Amino acid sequence: MSQELADTMLDDQPQKEKINLLGLSASRLSEFFEEIGEKKFRATQIIKWIHQEGECDFQKMTNLSKDLRNKLHEIAEIKLPEVVSCQESVDGTCKWLIRVDGGSCIEMVYIPERERGTLCVSSQIGCALDCSFCATGKQGFNRDLTSAEIIGQLWIAADSFDQFSPKAKRRVSNVVMMGMGEPLMNFDNVVDAMSIMLEDNAYGLSKRRVTLSTSGVVPELDKLGDVSDVSLAISLHAPNDELRNELVPINRKYPLATFIQSAKNYIEKMPDNRRKVTVEYTLMDQVNDRSIHARELAVLLKDLPCKINLIPFNPFAGSGYKTVTNTALNRFRDILMAEGYTVTVRTTRGDDIAAACGQLAGEVNDRTKRQERYKKKLNDIQPLNIME
Numbered sequence: 001m002s003q004e005l006a007d008t009m010l011d012d013q014p015q016k017e018k019i020n021l022l023g024l025s026a027s028r029l030s031e032f033f034e035e036i037g038e039k040k041f042r043a044t045q046i047i048k049w050i051h052q053e054g055e056c057d058f059q060k061m062t063n064l065s066k067d068l069r070n071k072l073h074e075i076a077e078i079k080l081p082e083v084v085s086c087q088e089s090v091d092g093t094c095k096w097l098i099r100v101d102g103g104s105c106i107e108m109v110y111i112p113e114r115e116r117g118t119l120c121v122s123s124q125i126g127c128a129l130d131c132s133f134c135a136t137g138k139q140g141f142n143r144d145l146t147s148a149e150i151i152g153q154l155w156i157a158a159d160s161f162d163q164f165s166p167k168a169k170r171r172v173s174n175v176v177m178m179g180m181g182e183p184l185m186n187f188d189n190v191v192d193a194m195s196i197m198l199e200d201n202a203y204g205l206s207k208r209r210v211t212l213s214t215s216g217v218v219p220e221l222d223k224l225g226d227v228s229d230v231s232l233a234i235s236l237h238a239p240n241d242e243l244r245n246e247l248v249p250i251n252r253k254y255p256l257a258t259f260i261q262s263a264k265n266y267i268e269k270m271p272d273n274r275r276k277v278t279v280e281y282t283l284m285d286q287v288n289d290r291s292i293h294a295r296e297l298a299v300l301l302k303d304l305p306c307k308i309n310l311i312p313f314n315p316f317a318g319s320g321y322k323t324v325t326n327t328a329l330n331r332f333r334d335i336l337m338a339e340g341y342t343v344t345v346r347t348t349r350g351d352d353i354a355a356a357c358g359q360l361a362g363e364v365n366d367r368t369k370r371q372e373r374y375k376k377k378l379n380d381i382q383p384l385n386i387m388e
């Protein structure tokens, strides 16, 4: 078929894509209403309908005029990712498999505790950073999630817990960006989605209860403090560059000293000076769990206001690592505590449904070409070619 004919056929069938309002932050929604010639306060009405009432049908938004409802129906939509399955563990942990456009699936986990309920949200399909002990990294990278797909995860959890009705029993009180993907490699969409989490007219979560976890994309972390003030977790896993280069390859590009300084700058930008960075350290048998590593870590972190979260490695098929023994875990914790650090140990939850940290794999389709493009994007942040 000639190109001309193909173009004509396309012209005959204009397929105007509707804009998905689900992922628009309050400020982007205001811009949207201004652009379509409506008053900006419509943004507040819509954001409340979507994220407080759980309403996705414009026709049911009774405080909008009929004309506006029809207009929105023509040009916009509120489109959620699709829930494929939801499993509940004996300990109350829930894991959802969620299909996004293109057919791939992501996983999301809810962890109930006595005083809080934490939702672990994904930011990408797969991950290109390829940490040696992470199931998500091992499956490669497919694509970034849109802001609608990220906030859509919180919407889905809220809906399954009947949270949109005032009598809800279970609630999501905390969100951690610790599911699949590296949130700082999907900066704009993650920042937009987190702003909806914090927005009073949406979920109204406190900035202390929303945590971004990163393995060290330093230039993006440097930018984050200008646009967000959520809590920060940094994934270290090693106390020196030699070992970290092996476990977390992005360390070759942004070594420990640079990463830790960037995290320090981030919390120093915050108006309240009581903030602490959470340091995540996944412990693997005979790899990074020796006394010498604990002592080295204590020195490394001496100038960073932080608390340390030790995570026993969660095994997955073919990882090649074993989890830490109880003896080594206790020894590691005691050394850090003796140095004055606050140390917590992450208990493994949802064992029976493979819902633990680093076990989220989802289903990734067609990743090869995208992975190449993505590695290029990563190298474009700073032209130093280590991600090969």
Ligand code: SAH
Binding pocket: 133, 134, 135, 177, 178, 179, 180, 181, 182, 183, 213, 214, 215, 234, 235, 280, 281, 282, 311, 312, 313, 314, 315, 316, 357, 358, 359
């Ligand atoms: N990409 C981000 C956030 C997602 S990973 C990051 O790396 O921080 C969330 C946390 O799970 C990280 O601290 C990561 O190192 C940890 N993790 C990954 N694989 C793991 C595994 N197999 N066992 C235990 N923790 C793991």
Ligand code: SF4
Binding pocket: 127, 128, 129, 130, 131, 134, 135, 136, 137, 138, 179, 180, 181, 182, 215, 235
């Ligand atoms: Fe990506 Fe985080 Fe897994 Fe590393 S630990 S591969 S950055 S998801």
